[in-house]
Amino acid sequence: MIDAHVHLEKGDYSVEWINQFVSYAVKRNIDEVYFLEHTHIFKECRNLYNEMSVYNEYQKNWYQKKWEQARPLKDYIDYIEKLKQIDFPIRLKFGLEVCYSPEHEIDIAQMKQMYSFDFLVGSIHFIDGWAFSHRKQRWDRNDYDMDELYERYYALMLSLINSRLFSGLAHPQSLQCYGAYPQKDFRHIYLQLAQALCLNDMYIEESSGLAINYGDKQLGMNADMLECMVRCNVPILTASDAHSPQNVGLYIKEMNDLIQSV
Ligand SMILES: [Zn+2]
Numbered sequence: 001m002i003d004a005h006v007h008l009e010k011g012d013y014s015v016e017w018i019n020q021f022v023s024y025a026v027k028r029n030i031d032e033v034y035f036l037e038h039t040h041i042f043k044e045c046r047n048l049y050n051e052m053s054v055y056n057e058y059q060k061n062w063y064q065k066k067w068e069q070a071r072p073l074k075d076y077i078d079y080i081e082k083l084k085q086i087d088f089p090i091r092l093k094f095g096l097e098v099c100y101s102p103e104h105e106i107d108i109a110q111m112k113q114m115y116s117f118d119f120l121v122g123s124i125h126f127i128d129g130w131a132f133s134h135r136k137q138r139w140d141r142n143d144y145d146m147d148e149l150y151e152r153y154y155a156l157m158l159s160l161i162n163s164r165l166f167s168g169l170a171h172p173q174s175l176q177c178y179g180a181y182p183q184k185d186f187r188h189i190y191l192q193l194a195q196a197l198c199l200n201d202m203y204i205e206e207s208s209g210l211a212i213n214y215g216d217k218q219l220g221m222n223a224d225m226l227e228c229m230v231r232c233n234v235p236i237l238t239a240s241d242a243h244s245p246q247n248v249g250l251y252i253k254e255m256n257d258l259i260q261s262v
């Protein structure tokens with residue numbers, strides 16, 4: 001089994017630190033882990049946050065704090081190079097989780113050239129500057145036109161896929177982090193997303209991150225989306241979005257069962 005989304009940022013970049021992740025993976029029968037870091041922790045990725053950091057006061061302060069602690073991408077690259085010399089009991093890959101906005105495709109393309117990462121996964125964390133998954137600005141679905149919001153969310157996802165910048169699409173259900181599930185029948189859009197993913201040779205994540213980090217009651221994609229991805233033969237990679245060693249591999253077995261049951 002595979003866990004395609006694990007973050008190392010909370011520890012020092014040491015061998016001892018990654019070994020903690022690897023030992024949980026082994027315990028949970030995971031034989032491959034994709035490690036990735038958020039672009040917001042790196043100095044070189046500042047431009048990606050131009051819009052989100054002026055959206056409101058809270059977001060401005062959030063990014064300001066990140067910026068003060070930002071590290072050079074080289075720290076991560078040096079760590080990867082060191083880890084590639086070591087024999088681990090499972091396969092490891094190293095990449096980035098990029099906050100995608102259509103305005104920054106050129107910035108992302110330039111970042112991509114800085115180092116040949118094993119993979120780049122694209123995430124929709126912002127809708128036109130609004131960071132919808134931040135706990136400190138929790139929102140109520142009744143205050144929004146949910147159909148319109150989901151249409152915009154999926155349109156951004158489609159442009160992410162069509163940008164040809166990424167190997168995969170991260171957590172495609174993250175807009176529901178506070179229980180705001182899509183109401184309308186979006187199967188025609190899931191089909192468009194699935195076809196675009198195939199055309200661009202990309203995988204989609206079946207992610208337990210929302211269940212783990214937000215207590216979402218639905219594990220992974222909604223049934224319509226998952227069915228569409230399976231029927232269209234989109235490569236589906238299970239992913240925990242773990243930020244700590246003990247969450248690696250969590251619910252991966254259960255999500256494999258869900259995929260199998262389609
Ligand atoms: Zn994410």
Ligand SMILES: [Zn+2]
Nearest residue numbers: 005007097241
């Ligand atoms: Zn993540």
